[in-house]
Amino acid sequence: MRTLQEGMSGxxxxxxxxxxxxxxxxxxxxxxxxxxxxxxxxxxxxRQFGLVPDGVIGTATGRILERFLLGYDLYTVRRxxxxxGIAQKYGTSVQALSTANxxxxxxxxxxxxxxxxxxxxxxxxxxxxxxxxVLTHSIQGLKARYPFLEVTNSGNSVLxxxxxxxxxxxxxxxxxxxxxxxxLEWITTPVLMKFTExxxxxxxxxxxxxGYDINSMWQRSSIYLMPMVNPDGVNxxxxxxxxxxxxxxxLVRWNNGSTDFSKxxxxxxxxxxxxxxxxxxxxxxxxAAAALGITGPGPTRYPGxxxxxxxxxxxxxxxxxxxxxxxxxxxxxxxRVIYWNxxxxxxxxxxxxxxxxxxxxxxxxxxxxxxxxxxxxxxxxTQEYRRPGYTVEVGTGTNPLPISQFDTIYETNLPxxxxxxxV
Numbered sequence: 001m002r003t004l005q006e007g008m009s010g011x012x013x014x015x016x017x018x019x020x021x022x023x024x025x026x027x028x029x030x031x032x033x034x035x036x037x038x039x040x041x042x043x044x045x046x047r048q049f050g051l052v053p054d055g056v057i058g059t060a061t062g063r064i065l066e067r068f069l070l071g072y073d074l075y076t077v078r079r080x081x082x083x084x085g086i087a088q089k090y091g092t093s094v095q096a097l098s099t100a101n102x103x104x105x106x107x108x109x110x111x112x113x114x115x116x117x118x119x120x121x122x123x124x125x126x127x128x129x130x131x132x133x134v135l136t137h138s139i140q141g142l143k144a145r146y147p148f149l150e151v152t153n154s155g156n157s158v159l160x161x162x163x164x165x166x167x168x169x170x171x172x173x174x175x176x177x178x179x180x181x182x183x184l185e186w187i188t189t190p191v192l193m194k195f196t197e198x199x200x201x202x203x204x205x206x207x208x209x210x211g212y213d214i215n216s217m218w219q220r221s222s223i224y225l226m227p228m229v230n231p232d233g234v235n236x237x238x239x240x241x242x243x244x245x246x247x248x249x250x251l252v253r254w255n256n257g258s259t260d261f262s263k264x265x266x267x268x269x270x271x272x273x274x275x276x277x278x279x280x281x282x283x284x285x286x287x288a289a290a291a292l293g294i295t296g297p298g299p300t301r302y303p304g305x306x307x308x309x310x311x312x313x314x315x316x317x318x319x320x321x322x323x324x325x326x327x328x329x330x331x332x333x334x335x336r337v338i339y340w341n342x343x344x345x346x347x348x349x350x351x352x353x354x355x356x357x358x359x360x361x362x363x364x365x366x367x368x369x370x371x372x373x374x375x376x377x378x379x380x381x382t383q384e385y386r387r388p389g390y391t392v393e394v395g396t397g398t399n400p401l402p403i404s405q406f407d408t409i410y411e412t413n414l415p416x417x418x419x420x421x422x423v
Contacts, residue, residue: 001066004057008034011129011238015137016057018128019068020045022121030127071123071141072100072116077109092120099204100145118145124193126406129238130186132161132231138193139164146200154226155315158269159246161231163315168199171220174324175421178226178316179331181275181377182266182300183233184399188331191394191410192227195417199223212418221421224323229312232269236261237400245269254297262400264299268312271297272304275330276371278317278380279307280342285374292371303375316377327353327388327420330377333401336363339391342373342382350388353423357390360416392416 004013014032021030025048026041039055046053049064057065067073075086083097083106098106100116109115123141128134143151150167157163177195179188201207202214228234241251241259247269252259254271267273276285285303294301308314320328338361340346340354351365358365368391373379381389394409395401401409 001057001062003059003062004034006034006036006039006055011131012133013038014128015069015125015131015134016065017041018125019065021127022125023068023119024121032129068119069137069141070144071121072118072144074114075117077111077113077115079111081109081111082107083109086115086117090117090119092118095205096120096145100147102147116144122197124190124197126190126194126410127403129403130189130193130228130234131238132228132235135164135189135193135228135231136162138197139166142197142200146204149196149200154319155311157230157232157312158310159232163226163229163231163312165319166196166225166227168196168203168223168225169218169221169421171218171222173221173326173422174224175221176224176226176320176323176325176328177331177417178229178329178377180228180230180234181330182273182332182399183230183237183261183268184264184266185331185333185401186228186234186238187333187401187403187406187409188394189227189234190406191331191413192225194410195414196225196227198414210415210418212422217418217422223421224319224325226316226319229316230268230274233265233267236269237265238262250297255299261299266300266399267298267302268310270304270310271299271302272310273301274310274313275332275377276301276303276375277308277310277313278375278377280376280379280383281374282307285371288371288374301371307375313377317380320381325381325385325387327390327423328378328381329390329392329417329420332391332393333395334399335393336361336396337393338363338365339368339378339393340365340388341367342379342389345386346382346388347386350382350390353388353420354390356419356423357392357416360419361412363392363412 013034017030020026020041025045028037043053043055083094087094096118124138154165155163179192202209289301354365378389378391
């Protein structure tokens with residue numbers, strides 16, 4: 001974590017504002033600008049933890065804030081401690097402690113043992129720019145709180161970032177949801193991450209979600225999620241081009257000489273549009289892109305030098321091939337529409353399920369046309385498996401959609417995600 005102080009700005013400031021707001025220290029706007037209200041919130045936080053209240057996030061303050069970003073503390077058990085007493089001290093619940101430390105007896109805790117103590121606020125932020133670092137914090141925090149969450153590394157991006165996959169449930173009915181193939185469409189990542197947290201909470205605490213019995217769903221289905229397919233591109237859009245990027249000069253050239261990637265960059269760090277890099281009518285997609293003047297790396301539509309040229313798309317294909325998915329959804333963020341077919345290869349049940357998805361969300365059910373109708377993940381899955389596959393476009397407006405749209409998007413999509421997990 002870099003040193004942060006008044007007058008600075010960035011996605012890291014936004015993440016700090018978000019966690020300080022969730023934990024009750026900050027009441028201002030989460031806008032990524034370190035102003036007087038943010039400084040006062042940091043000072044309150046510092047006083048709470050016996051630090052010098054200078055309003056600067058340096059090493060000592062950053063070390064404690066890191067625990068808040070992860071959503072939990074590590075506590076060393078002392079003689080006489082019980083879960084009840086520790087819960088009272090932290091303002092959390094015995095149930096949260098038991099869930100995070102399932103191997104321990106709450107009444108006879110081993111002295112000297114370090115245990116996970118979840119804080120009393122949610123881990124996944126829904127009011128901040130969702131960078132790869134925010135994703136990593138969220139996954140680490142959820143794994144600590146809910147040890148039964150399965151987290152795997154399914155590959156790496158061009159720049160070596162982990163392509164995380166998560167598993168909810170242990171049933172034989174396997175479904176797969178992925179998000180953020182396109183860099184500008186990072187708002188789809190917190191949709192899947194918030195869904196993950198809500199399902200974990202409901203399963204751990206024996207509750208329902210939108211009328212669904214989550215324990216029953218857990219036993220029946222296995223929900224696999226890859227919440228950020230294009231982490232290099234997402235960070236490029238949110239944080240801008242960094243001098244240390246090995247593709248710095250290429251990226252500026254591919255972006256028509258501009259160093260501003262915040263408004264039109266959909267591709268990965270190679271300038272390849274990942275959702276046009278799959279081997280499903282790839283040649284037709286290449287020809288359609290060429291007709292638009294797109295013949296090489298750039299912000300969008302370039303399908304790559306050959307199908308599956310990119311490590312990210314190869315990882316998604318490999319992950320799919322290693323499972324037996326009944327249904328898949330690729331999340332995007334341009335329009336309120338669900339695309340369901342590919343060259344008439346989808347089975348009839350794909351349309352039936354799609355009609356129900358459309359009824360739940362209020363989105364249109366359509367078939368893609370033109371350059372958008374080739375070489376996407378949904379297209380490849382439909383072609384290879386002849387099973388239901390969908391591209392779900394959320395939100396309205398210009399990408400990147402503002403995070404202020406998140407609540408509406410999530411409330412609309414949560415019941416559909418639960419439905420497709422069990423259909």
